[in-house]
């Protein structure tokens with residue numbers, strides 16, 4: 001493909017991404033893959049180049065642009081080499097006067113007041129930095145010091161005792177340590193959520209929003225003789241856990257939940273868990289560097305629904321924890337209402353429960369919990385809190 005044809009492909013893909021955001025459809029990554037499946041003539045360097053332009057255009061706009069062309073015009077306004085491709089054969093239509101150009105920005109206007117004041121204007125650009133590839137070493141299969149030399153460009157993560165950091169876009173899926181279950185892909189911030197759980201052998205643990213089981217696997221690695229139940233309401237996500245657990249050599253029970261009947265389904269666990277991890281569904285505002293179009297998908301209504309769900313899940317967790325047990329609450333969010341707001345509300349509703357600093361010295365204190373941010377900590381953005389139940 002010529003450079004002009006690549007740019008036109010980026011315009012077309014962005015049009016599909018914008019339509020998909022409006023219809024709550026497939027993510028941008030999947031749309032890029034689908035686009036090239038139908039265009040076998042494109043080589044791998046074409047795909048890489050187009051994907052790079054598409055994601056640069058997505059990162060550049062805080063709000064969803066009106067069209068793919070306006071998103072690319074925004075990029076071209078800062079990059080004259082792109083402007084020169086308009087009007088070339090197979091390229092985008094020639095430039096016209098007074099066309100809509102997408103505005104540049106990091107945080108959508110309506111979200112500015114929701115964002116934690118710890119994420120100052122100077123820090124905001126880092127919300128869209130390219131993220132490195134972090135691995136978590138599975139203690140069931142090896143130790144970090146022994147595995148590090150297997151990764152030429154790897155270094156120990158500064159905050160997690162289990163992490164290895166590799167450059168962004170490193171391919172890991174054919175590495176023997178990955179295939180053998182000695183390492184898992186997991187952002188350092190997610191590893192710190194598992195660390196905050198302080199899981200111990202012999203404990204009964206519920207990972208209430210386990211998804212595909214990333215945190216459950218980290219808990220099993222930290223406490224191999226704990227009894228871990230991983231639950232989620234999404235069948236497809238939870239279904240990915242069994243093969244991952246088999247590869248990791250971890251024993252994890254799973255249960256598919258059927259809201260609003262979660263507590264009936266988990267009757268055996270009522271008042272019996274030493275630890276419930278609530279890695280709750282959230283705005284994803286801490287993961288924009290991996291998923292920049294998440295900014296376009298969030299709406300005030302969606303945010304309100306997420307906050308209600310988080311509150312409901314915390315209430316379920318409180319029923320499952322034994323007297324003297326603990327909840328670890330985490331969201332990959334930098335919004336006050338999902339983080340310290342939710343934690344304060346939980347503690348104010350429940351007498352006898354106390355907040356406990358989950359990660360002494362790591363990240364920054366934010367209400368009763370800690371905040372990790374890309375700019376300050378080099379991790380995805382997370383709020384993490386721990387609540388200890390009265391004995």
Ligand SMILES: C[S@@+](CC[C@H](N)C(=O)[O-])C[C@H]1O[C@@H](n2cnc3c(N)ncnc32)[C@H](O)[C@@H]1O
Pocket residue numbers: 208209210211212213214215216231232233234237257259262279280281282309313
């Ligand atoms: C942030 S994700 C969890 C990520 C996961 N812990 C991991 O490490 O990959 C939130 C999860 O909550 C799940 N969820 C939403 N409502 C739920 C409910 N009522 N009960 C259990 N899980 C729920 C979603 O399906 C989603 O997988």
